[in-house]
Amino acid sequence: MWGSNARNAHPIFFHHALRGVNNGARMWTVDPRRTGTAKFADHWLGLNVGSDIALANGVAREIVASGLQNEEFIENSTTGYEDFVAFVEPWTLERTSEVTGVPVGAIRELAHAYATAGKAQICWTLGITEHHTGVDNVQSLCNLSLLTGHVGRWGSGLVPLRGQNNVQGGGDMGALPNKLTGFQDVEDNEVRAKFEAAWDCTIPPINGWNLTQMFEAMGRGEIRAVYCIGENPVDSEADATHARAMLEGLDTLVVQDVFMTRTAELADVVFPAALGWAESDGTATNSERRVQRVRAAVPPPGQARQEVDIINDLAAAMGDDDWGQPTPEELWDELRTVSPMHGGMSWARLEAEGGIQWPCPTEDHPGSQFLHGRLWERPVQGRPAPFSCVEDRPPLDVLTDEFPLRLTTVRALDSYNTGVQTEHYSSPIRTGEALSISTVDAVALGVVDGERVNVSSRRGSITMTVEVEEHLAVGLCHTTFHFPETTDINQITSDAVDPKSGTAEFKAAAIRIDRLPVAAGQPVSVSHSA
Amino acid sequence: MPDLYFGAADEATAGERTAVAEAISGFGPVVIRESERLVHAGRSRTRERRHLLLPVLHSLQRASGWISPGGLDHACAELEVPPAEAYGVATFYHLFTHEPPTSADTVHVCDDVACRLFGSGKLIKDLRDNGHHVKASPCLGQCERGPAVLVQRTAGSDLTVTAVDGGSSTTTLAASEVAVAIDGANSTPSVTLSQAGSDQLRLLARVGVVDPSSLVDYRAHGGYEALAASLTMGPDRVIDEITAAGLSGRGGAAFPTGVKWRGVADQEGRPHHLVCNADESEPGTFKDRVVMEGDPFSVIEAMTVAGIAVGAEQGWLYIRGEYPVAAARLTHAISEAYAAGLLGADVASSGKRFEIHLRSGAGAYICGEETSLFNSIEGFRGEPRNKPPFPTTHGLFGEPTAINNVETLINVLPIVVMGGSAYAAAGTDRSPGTKLFCLSGRVVQPGTYEVEFGATLREIIDLAGGVPDGRELRAVMLGGAAGSFVGPESLDLPLTLEDTRAAGVSLGSGVIMVFDQDDDMVDSVRRIAEFFRDESCGQCVPCRVGTVRQEEVLVRLSSGSTIDEEQDLLQDLATVMKDASICGLGQTASGAVLSAIELGLLAGSKSGDGGSN
Amino acid sequence: MNETPVSVSTMVEFTLDDEVVKVPDGSTILDACRREGIETPTLCWAENLTPVNVCRVCVVEVEGSRVLVPSCSRAVEEGMVVATDSERVRTSRRMVYELLASSVEMDRADPEVHAWMEHYGARPERMGDRSEIATVAQPVKVQDDLYVRDYERCILCYKCVEACGDDAQHTYAIATAGRGFGAHISTEHDVSLPDSACVYCGNCIGVCPTGALAFKTEHDMREAGTWDESSQSVTTTVCPFCGVGCNLELHTQDERIVKVTSPADHSVTHGHLCIKGRFGWQHAHA
Missing domain, CATH: 2.40.40.20 (Barwin-like endoglucanases)
Incomplete structure (x- = not known):
């Protein structure tokens, strides 16, 4: 468990982890705090905040220095190994200890335990991703799994624990600046052509902005209107004062939410929406890529409406009134025609099986318990997995005498x-x-x-x-x-x-x-x- | 292991911290803070230490006179045991208290079936009148010299106080004598055997003859010859001789010891354990106490022989918490044996390791049930486990375990020395050897007697001087509270395994408790029912509620209800307890009651106080 | 190459109520009964908990066994001969119900409990007048806004302890304390729930078969006389908090959520939730 307090943040996932511990699995926790999660662990390593890459590089070097790497896997399934070994060479146990604050012996033990385990998983949460080096942090952990072959096999792997109930599903549906539905690249001409044919529209061939970039664009005056659905940036953005100022400076702010949030209070128009999980029908995708049905149990209160209906009516008001009144199942079936990884997930199957893990391309496919199994095919199917040489870069908000x-x-x-x-x-x-x-x-x-x-x-x-x-x-x-x-x-x-x-x-x-x-x-x- | 929560308002006292540290010395706490950046803990460290919970609770009780919330929290933090679980364990035992003490000493007075015949009711009243903190207690295992008292002391050793020479109608224990004993911190001296020194004795030969504190004296009387012989023979031969001797368990179930040992010895790949069950708690039973007090080295030697035979390196001696004298003598004997190289990494230079850990119970009859005993040692509530699996494959810590009671184990010594077939020359074909019987109640000379299997009930009672003049034998409780009542018509029953089985009764733990024509049998039977109600662990429904309903029926019988009105209910209660309880406690809890009905002991009962003194 | 857990199961043949049947090795007698359509009462057994075999209501007769055996935890063995409806079995099952119902308030127990009691002709009243025999009657514990603990309804099935402990939550806030008829479910030193280790996952409530543990919403509605299970419906959906994807069963009455459970057979939750999933629904009616 690395940068994850699953005990608090993912309690039911942690039940499963503890079942493993009860059965004799060993658990190491890497976290600046000895969290509730860490208290269940055999060993807790309290690293300095933001020194995750240093620790991962140090662990990697120790694995290589001790000859514990999985040569066969590296040879057949990865690229960039020699460069990586040269890159992590300076990360001796002593230097790693100095940067991370973790004792030398503990780094060595972690490296050896991980490398020699029959099966091993690395689970992480926001302790890894909520850093200015978030992506690099993840890649530094991926390096460890590539070194040892702890990926692409049942019981081994990399487990990012999703913080929100359908953040995975949002990505599945294409709510990402660079992806269309089913994680298909916006910049891929063939992909775009497929969607343009299906949707009878033109899709811009360039990636969009992420949330931070959007706020920057608001600052530059390039974004003048925002339609904000189910997000509360006034409270959730770092440096909230700045975020509020940006939103207040817009020409138009439309907020669609189930509550009158502090963001909604700033809006020109508020669309009250039905609760996704209790007042609407649809699907959600969890951390293990399991698509499950969400069902309405109670009607939405007052003027609140189904989000699909709001969007349809908005489209009609904007002059495109042939969207019809699709049911959630009809929308889902349309999705299945353009997203291959969802292709086999009929509404009926989702009902009967209580959820299916993607990819599930055909109706006779059982779904996939884990990803990257292709890396164990010989010859390896598709692109080998690259090692990443990622630099240790401490947090940008540096400690000084004034802010110690x-x-x-x-x-x-x-x-x-x-x-x-x-x-x-x-x-x-x-x-x-x-x-x-x-x-x-x-x-x-x-x-x-x-x-x-x-x-x-x-x-x-x-x-x-x-x-x-x-x-x-x-x-x-x-x-x-x-x-x-x-x-x-x-x-x-x-x-x-x-x-x-x-x-x-x-x-x-x-x-x-x-x-x-x-x-x-x-x-x-x-x-x-x- | 877990993220425990400690909410006690008060912190542990310095004395409690010391007590906990002493109890876990050699292991240390679960959590190791190697530095502010590195902590080791985890499930395996927690599991390795859980068995320290019972000793820790004893230490806390001794340190403060109760299990205080602060003390318990501290112990739980050291051992990583959830406080709610530890509280559940602590409240399982009668000898742990959960309110601040009002007095330095708690005086437990036995008011069980034997002692109540000899004035325990009056003693309780007198002691209370004199300002003592008194608790009525189930059988304290001193039935030959009741009424018996256990003084539980804070910051000092517990005491056993009894009448010096019990049994006769003239001597009893006065409250003033208890006060004197407490002031002097003196337990009443061990009993003398009326058979002491007889050359007919096999098991009790050294009791009352050797100095129980002296290894030298023990060796001078044949001690450790059996260990030497067994090391020469090797484990296989030892088990063969035990099998040839036809030794069977003396705890009540009479399972062939050789078969049990072979079963454990044959298990591969996991550590084995040898457990000595010295939790002698069956009402009316005190024979093991006599052996442990009078000849403690024999128990240690027998465990060593047995442990090496079954391939165990760890031996566990679980003794009931109400036997302070025996526990002290065994503790001394164990340390002497270690010092002499007779225990430890290289037993008698044989290259074999064998260790003995002494564990004290804390007031729970059920812990004499073998799987409850395992749970108790392991630091859990002493609740029995469902069987199968059996201890032979899944015993202590889930590992292969041979568990025998004290009497069974000490039989091993003469078998190894004289050989199985020579041993089997005594007794009957199907019940070879000798048997210890606990004579109490209305006999002239109560006490422990060793007789060859085959002697009749009458002969054994006569050995104890028979029924005192002017009294007439009305009934005998045979085998203990879990056994049954027999009447005068059974006096010529030979007390062998085969004859008692044919007669539908059981030798049980060798109890022979005699009642006369004036004793209030309804009261005695009700007390037995009360005993089972109090001692049920509470785990399974048939026993937890069944023992309560059975006692309620007996209370109704003594206050006007007739046996005809209650017969159906009593029978149904007996059936469900016998058929559907998890363990032997519930399965036998109705035996004495039903046999009393059959003998007509509950019809025409008299009312009023049970004691005749 | 893609190693997945595969259990190779051999079959065991035995006699169940005079029929020769085959079941996978490792099956319990109860598993076999359910496979063969032989209905068997249970109280302390649950599919998402380790069997503790304490209630003894599922006992059956096994040839060669001196006593009855608990079907929930006894594995089937080759050649075993099992009777599930013998006179001995019926007597013990009836007595277990009579013993429980004479000491515990059973009115909110699962409906099937009452059906079984009728089936076996249980007459708890013959144990004596309630006012004159031992019962577990005691005041209800209401110590916070989420839970109610009504221990006069507790049959001591240990399920809540298991759900709080190693079988799910690993919080260990409650355990069995005391002994014999005085054995009861307790926090350490019987401190109130808010002062204990409890983290209000509600998994104890989820497994309680007799209504001894209840959601405060349900308790309050029962007290007010508005609780009406016949008008309730249950909708399965996905929890809105975190990314684990726990299935929630929303029990609704009059278009309001009145309690939340989770399906015991679902691979994500096995019936267990956290405080947010169990109680965080109230914003739906804010």
């Missing part, structure tokens, strides 16, 4: 993202937002558990309650981000983004803690967090 503490954002078990949905139920284990700091830092700052303090970064400043946490690494702070109405963490989080993914570096901000005047900073009692 590293803040990372984390998730609580009972809350979800900006709390739009989860604030509506009364959780006995909810404790509200607090800034956890180490015992050593608390003493140095002269603050006590429960004290209100001022927390500042290069972007802004907010007031928070301190929670002193024994055994937290010195210099590390963490907080959740579920209560923007009371504690707007994104006033202070880093505005750095990964240019390759557009994801913000939520995991690494530089901050300072200042005591409030005595009267204002009275300690308040803090109830337990489970």
Whole structure:
């Protein structure tokens, strides 16, 4: 488990992982904090925030230096091995330890355990991706699986845990700047031709913008109108002040959501929508690429309408009124004609089988438990997998005397993202937002558990309650981000983004803690967090 | 292993921390903080330490006089046991308390079937009147000299206090004597055997003859000859001799010991265990205590012989928590044996490893059931497991295990020394050897007696001096509370496995408890029902609720209800407990009651106080 | 090359109620009964939990066995002769129901429990007047806005402990404490649920067969007399939180969600959810 607190963020996935542990699987956790997940592990390696690539490169070098690489797999299924070996050569155990803070022996043990295991998986979440090097971080982990052949086989592999229920499905459907439905390249002429024929329209032959690029375009005045569906950037974007200013500067903002979010409050027009999971029919795709049926259990309230209907009516209002009134199943069947990986997933099969994992090209295909099995075919089918030489690049929001503490954002078990949905139920284990700091830092700052303090970064400043946490690494702070109405963490989080993914570096901000005047900073009692 | 939550308001005291550290020394806590950036823990470290929970609970109880929330949290953090689970384990045992102590000592007074014949009710009242913190207790295994008292002390060893010479109608234990014993921290001296020194004795030959604290004296009386002989013979031959001797388990089930050992020895690929079941808790049973107090080295030697024979390197001696004197003597004997090279990595220079771990129970009859005993050692609630699988393949820690009680094991010594066929010359064809019987109740000289199989019930009672003058034998509880009542018409029954089986009764643990014409049998039978109700682990429905309903019927019988009205219900309760309970406790919980009905002991009962003193 | 788990199962032949049948090796007697269409009552068994064989209501008679055996956990052996409806079996099953129903409030138990009690002619009242015999009657525990624990309905089937522990949640907030008839489900030192390790996944409620553990929504509606299962419908959908894709069964009454469960046979959840999936639905009615 690398950069993943699945215990909180993916509890039911973690049940499966623990079943393996109960059966004798060994678990290593790499995370700056000894999380709930890490407490189940045989070994926890507490690396410095943002030093994941350094650790991965060090592990890779140790595997090669000890001759534990899978020569056959490397020879037949990968490219760039020699360059990669030369690239990671400087990452000796000592240097890796120096950069990551992890003891030499532990790096060696991790390398040997991973390389010699019969089966091994690397699971990660936002601890890997919410960095300005997010894509590089992922590639550095992929290198390890290529070195050892722990990929493309049942029980082995790379497991990115999706943070949202249908972020995978959004990608499946083509809600990506560079892909059409079914992960088909926008810039591929044949692909575009297929879709243009099916949809009777012209598709621009260039990739679109990701979210970060869109905000940049708003800043340049190149985007003047935004139609925002089911997203709350006012609360969720890093450097929220900037995001709000961009949205306020638009000519037109249309927001379609199930709640009057803080983004919706800025809109010129709000389309109230039915809840996807309880008031609509359709599908969702989970982390294991399993497409499952979503069904309406209750009618949408008030003026809220099905999103398909809203979009159809909008199309009609824009002058294209021949979209008809397709049922969700008819829409799905249309999708199957243009997306080969969904081709075999009839509505009836999804109903009967309780979900199917793509790719599933034909009706007699059972679906796919894992990907990349082709890498074990001899000769290998398709393009061999390339090693990536990725540089260690520390977080952009650097620590200085003025901002000496590293803040990372984390998730609580009972809350979800900006709390739009989860604030509506009364959780006995909810404790509200607090800034956890180490015992050593608390003493140095002269603050006590429960004290209100001022927390500042290069972007802004907010007031928070301190929670002193024994055994937290010195210099590390963490907080959740579920209560923007009371504690707007994104006033202070880093505005750095990964240019390759557009994801913000939520995991690494530089901050300072200042005591409030005595009267204002009275300690308040803090109830337990489970 | 898990992300546990510790919510106790108060932290562990310094004394509790020390107690926990001592109990887990040699293992250390689960979590190793190698540095602020590297922590080792995990499922395997947790599993390796779970068996320390019971010793840790004993340590906490001893340190503070209760299992405090802070102390329990600290222990749970060290062992990574969830506090709710540890609380579930702690509350399973009667000797652990969960409220702050009001007094340094808790005085447990036995009010079970034997002791209540000899004034335990009055003793309880007197002790309470004198300000002691008193709890009525199930059988304390001192039936030959009741009423018996166990003094559970904070920060000190527990004490056994009894009448010096029990059984007769003239001596009893006064509350003042208990107070004197507590002040002096003295247990009552071990009993003397009326057969002591007789050359007829095989199993009890050294009891009352050797100094139980002296390995030298033990060797001077033939000790460790069997181990030497067994090492020369080798494991296979030892098992062959045990088989040839026809030795069968003395705990009640009479399973052939040779078959059991062979089954364990034949298991390959996993560690084996040898467990000595010294959780002698069957009401009316005290013979193993007499052996452990009087001849502790024989138990250690027998375990060593057995362990090496079945290929075990780890031996576990599980002794009931109410036997402080025996536990102390065994602990001493184990350390002497280690010091003399008779235990450890190289037993008697044989190249074989054998270790013995002594574990104390904490007040739970059910832990005498072999799979409950395993769970208890492993740090779980002492709930029995469903069988199959059997201990031979899935025993302690799920590994192949030979488990024998004390009496069975000490038979191994003469068998190895004299050979199986010579051993089998005593007794009957189908019940070779000798048997220990626990005589209590209305006999002149209660105590432990060793007799050759084949002696009749009458002969054995006569050995104990018979029924006192002026009394008339009305019934005998044979085999323990899990056995049955027999009447005077059974006095000529030879007490062999085959004859008792043919008569539909059981030798059980060798209990012979005699009742006379004045004893209140309804009260005694009700007390037996109460015993099973209290000692049911609560796991399965037939036993958990069935034992309660059975006791309710018996209470109704003693307050006006007639046996005719209750017969059907009692029979149905007996049927479901016998047929559908998980373990022997539930399966035998109705035996004594049904036999009492058949003998007419519950008809024409008298009301009122059961004690005749 | 694509190694996937393949279980090669051989078949075992045995006699079940006078019929010779074959089942895959490793099947329990209960598995075999279900395959052969022999209905068998269970209380402590559930397909998503490890069998604990404590309720003893599924016992059957196996030739050569001194006592009855629990069909839920006893594996079929070659040549075994099993009777599921003998007089001994019927007596023990009836008695188990009588013992339970005389000490526990069973009115909210699954309907099939009542059907079986009728089938076996269980008459719990013959154990004596409720006011004069031991029962587990006690006040209901309402300690937060999500759960209700009503232990006078607890038959001590251990399912909640298993779901809280190694079989699913691994939180271990509850365990069996005490002994004998006094054995009960408890947190450490019986602290209230909000003060315990509980993380409110609700998996204990999901497996409770007698209504001892209930959602507060259900409890409140029952108290108000508005709970009406006959007018409820169940819709299966996918949880809106995180990317694991847990299936939710939304129980709705009068166009409102009243409780959430998950299908025990689904490969993602095996019937188990987290606090968000179990209780996070309330925004649908915000």
